[in-house]
Amino acid sequence: MPDLLRGRTVLVVEDEYYLADDLRRGLEAAGAVVLGPAASLADGLRLIGDGRSPDLAVLDVNLRDVTVYELAEALMARGIPFVFATGYDAARIPERFEAVPKLLKPFEMGALTAALEALAARG
């Protein structure tokens, strides 16, 4: 549903600049407030560590050297829904994140917003 994202804070963790930028512009176009984007896990953790809790998140699975799963678990622990974005096979994502929606790069902006809206709707 449109406008589900309006005013929502969406954390974006994506090490790829252009894609991260695209995500920002897309989400802002959807009315969301983007937290980040962070290019590394460390940056991402820092972003949510300062007491800020986004409403939603988009996490790129493979960051520069590490996977994003630590952050994902932190979000899960906080109950913040998120989606994964990955360039690799979805099967490589551990089972504990089976319920997490996964978007395969490259994906349409529309797909992302839809997924986020779905999450927001549940929420």
Added chain:
Amino acid sequence: MRDEGHEGWLGGGGDTGARVRARDWASTSLGPITCWPASLRTALTLVLDHPLPMALAWGPELVTFPNDACAALPGGPGDVLGRPFPEGWGAARRGLASRIAGALDGAAARFDGASAGLAFDHCLSPVRDATGAVVGIIDTLTPALAPERARFVPPGAGEERETFLLRLSDALRPLTEAVEVLDVAMRLLAGQLDVMGATCLEIDADEDGFALIASHERSPARASAPTRLSAFAPDMAEAYRAGSTLSCRDTELEPERDAYRAVGIRAWVGVPLVKQGRLLAIVGVHSREPRDWTREEVRLLEDVAERAWAAVERARAEAALAASEGRYRSFFETMRQGYDECEMIRDATGRPVDYRVLDVNPAFERLLGMTAGELRGRRASEVMPDFEEWWPAEIDRILATGAPGRVGREVPAFDRFYEVTIYPRGGDRFAAVCDDITERRRVELVRRENEARQVFLLRLSDALRPLGDPGEIQETACRIMAEQVGAEWVGCAEACGGDQTIGRQFPAAGPGATGGWFGRDPFRSADRDAGDTGSGIAPAHSTSDGRSFVAVPLVKAEDLVVVFGARRARPSGWTPAEVSLIEEAADRAWAAVERARAEVARRASEERYRTLFESIDQGFCVIEVLFDEAGAPVDYLFLEANPAFESKTGLVEAEGKRMRALAPGHEQFWFDTYGRVARTGHPERFQHRAEALGRWYDVYALRLGPAEENRVAILFDDITERRRAETALRESEERQAFLLKLSDTLRPIADPVEIQARAMRVLGEHLGVTRAQYYEADPSATYLDSQGGYADGAPPVVGRFRIDDFGQHVTEAYRAGRTLAVGDVTAEARFGAEELGAYAALGIGAYLGVPVMKAGRLAGIVGLHQAAKRDWTPAEVALVEETADRTWAAVERARTEAALRESEERFRQFGEASRDVLWIRDAETLQWQYLTPAFEEIYGLSREEALANDNYRSWMDLIVPEDRARAADSVRSIRRGAHVTFDYRIRRPSDRAIRWLRNTDFPIADASGQVIMVGGIGHDLTELRETELRLQTLIEGMPQLVWRAVGGGTWTWASPQWFEYTGQSAAESLGWGWLEALYPPDRETAREAWAHALETGGFEVEYRLRRGEGFRWFKTRATAVRDGTGAIIEWLGTSTDIHELRELQERQRILVAELQHRTRNLMAVVRSMADRTGDGSQDLDDFLQRFRARLEALARVQGLLSRLGETDRVAFDELLGTEIEAMPGAGGQVILEGPRGIRLRSSMAQMLAMALHELATNAMKYGALSQPRAVLAVRWSARRSDGENRPWLDIEWRESGVRMPPADRVLAETGQGRELIERALPYQFGAKTTFALEEDGVHCTISIPVSASGESAAGSAA
């Protein structure tokens, strides 16, 4: 020719003598006259000188020498000199001839010439030579008396009686033969009385039988006459015996007329001759016609009979006398004593002084060595060499007695002795018989000597006999001997044993008793001479004091026993007679000594025997057997009995009693036996029952003492018990013999039915039953099958029967194993009528049923039937029981054997067919006894060759040396009872190939558990082994690690590769030990896999195995090995080294992921780039141109990134170089300085490449690359910043000498690039960048951290 010389002997002889002398006799059978023998000469001179007419017929041809008187006889023979007698004797010849034989036989014969009508009677007498053989005949002629009467006068009937009698007498007188007498008498009688026949019967001694000894028949035809008076006419016999004359006028009037008719007699007279009360003969006459016999006739007959008989007797006497005379004559000639006829010569006073020899016999001739001729007429004093004067006187003395007498003294002559007997002949004539008694005298002397010796020896014997002590005997003997020979000392020395030591010496009585052997060694002296004859006579030793000594050894069986010595106090030697005497005496004395010693010993022995006698356990007694008059033994008397006798016989105090009194019922056998032993002296051993004593004895009986005493010693044992046992044993032995026979009969038979039949036959025949049947019970013991049986005289019982049908009591008994013996079915109370009927129908009078029980149940029955009643003895029952048992056993055996044979056959076929070799060895010798054909295939050797010689050794030789010890050890342990399987190699003889064999061997023991054989199966493993070997090689060769496990993962085997890889030993790896080799984190994985293995039937799992400090990845696959039923036997697994593979795979995965990522990323980048380009482009062409350029830059970097070998890295210098080169028509100077090989990751490379592209594009458009005088210098370097792991790449892009375009245009142009450099790079990579538009060009710096050396996400490099 006149023979000169020696015919002086034929001095006289008259004319004939002269003629004899004148004749040449050399060519006749008599030979030359000078060689005529003495007997011829004597006889001839006798005949020739004789006054009576005589003729000598000499020699085999009977050469006749008639003397003068004979030659001158009127009616004589004429000149017959030299002719063979009786040739030329005319009418007398025949009669003479017929008598010659008799004369030559030695019997003088008379020939009555008168009866032949001759003028002379002849008397022929034999002449003998010195040997006594008749060599000639002297015929003495005497005128026939009453010549006129000598003529044969036919009898005239009616001649006067006296005349007749006289004639008869005359006729008979000269006859010498009895037969002749009677013949003549009968003839004359018959003629005189004119009867048909006259006979004379001589009556036998029994006065009954008679024989016709003479008869005269006118008509001689006559039938055979009876020979017994009693037969002929018994009453006549009586009368005859009484001496009565009997006559018969007409036999027809007699009762025996038929008999007379038979012999042709009509009338007869018989006169008996009875002398001394005995009927000697009957003289009779008989006539054909009836005749009245006159008294005169009868008297005449009686007279004739008397005279005839007298003549017969006289003739017989004379014949006897003639014979005797003949004998005496020849005796004269042949007597060995000298005989001479002599005449006494007296002197004037009539005193006898000499005698003349008148005649001598040949013996006398020999005696004197002179011929009779030389001696005749000579005086004894002249011819007798030793004539002694007393002879005539002595002879005269005897003559005076008129009776023969012996000369009182022996007459020595010619060194011999004679005994002379004088026979007076009347007057001064006498005959002397001289007996050479020289030998006799000597013998007499010896006899006398012997007599003296005998007397002495007798005295010695008598003296010694009563002595019992050997010493006393010796002493006495020596004393007596000394007395006899006049010795002063007689001693004896006994040789004791081998060395001859002096024994006892016994001095004789008398002076000189001292001195003994005079220091001589008696044995030495005796020995020396003993060597000659054994009865050595020592030379008489003269001692210094004139004593003679002799030693007489006694040698028995070549051993010197004792020496007797004698010493006499006179120097003369010992005569042989004396020495011989001593010898004999010594012999007897010593014999007596030895006898005494033996007696002593015997007494001692007897003592021992007596003790034995008293104490032996056997009965012993001495009996005297008593015989009756006929010599049959009837009883015996006990003389002695030992104590055991009483206990063994039960006869008390038997000594002195008779057996018949003690035991009246004793069998005659005993008496007969003992009598025989007593008679024959042969000992007998026997066993016999003594009924009267109720016992059996084993007896040894032998005769004691001399036969006459009839003593028998009996040694005996009471064997009653033994006999009983023996009877039982014999019965048992008989049974054993029967069973043996049964066994032998059955053994060769293989067919069970035949066994039954034969066994029953043997049993049936042995016991003589009607039927013998074998019944076999079925396993449930309900039915009995009878197939084999024996029947004699009754139909056999064959078929199947129900046991219960036999009757309840029978069935019960049999099932309980009890034998039923019924001797008489009719006597059995429990048999009902029906049963009896059944028995009768089958012809059974008695039966015996023996059940055979095996393991408590009835297996069979042997039934015997007897048609008649029969008492089955215990022995018979036992026999049948044993037979039943054995028959059953034999049947079983036959069946078992049949089965065994079958099984053997199967086995044999199996053995033959099996491809494995089956063999059997003897456990002891280890030699093969049985090999199946497969052997030849496997060993490549024929069985014959294999079995030859020591085949164990040859087998060992086939085995390769390395395996021999193992094979031998294995065989040895099998011998000890182990079952062993062992492998070994042989070199096959046929092709020298090595073959692997596996032997599965086992011991074969006998019933006692002793290993007697070793059996085995040999399997050729070679193929399998080779396969295994290949497999092994394979396994060992292949890289995989192979293992086998059972259960849930316990390993049973691991391949060498495992050991080699893991370094584990076999022991360490087995079981669960293999887990240790695993990289610890993976052990759980492995365990898990095993845990589920059973469900899955196999698994595949990857785990790491340790290797040194590290590990490698292995993929392990396990599969279950199943048997036929699907059960898992074991697990077979392989572990393959997948480490490289895994790495590869990992790399590949990463690569793929990268690729994926990159591709996705690339698309995102391209889209993003497109968007931005679109934003910065004025129109589509512009867009296209820009977009295309950017896309190409992207493609270039992708090209670099996707080069093989550099999967996601590219060096900066390459990146830069490529980008710069890609600028078309780049003018100006380009300086690129910096290290090569600084690697960049793909994403970084990509972005950096894009950044470079932007810079380069800008430089192309309006920057350094577009202006020739401008310079582009790109300098870069790697830098390690302090405190950081990663190095930094510092890049400086300095364009210089560039106429700058207006600033707004530059900004617009560089927007994309500036974003990339100023924002994206720092964002994505943490780079620090600067971008500045300098007066003469762009100046950009990028410092970007690069990764250490490009790692992948996991794993350490190998």
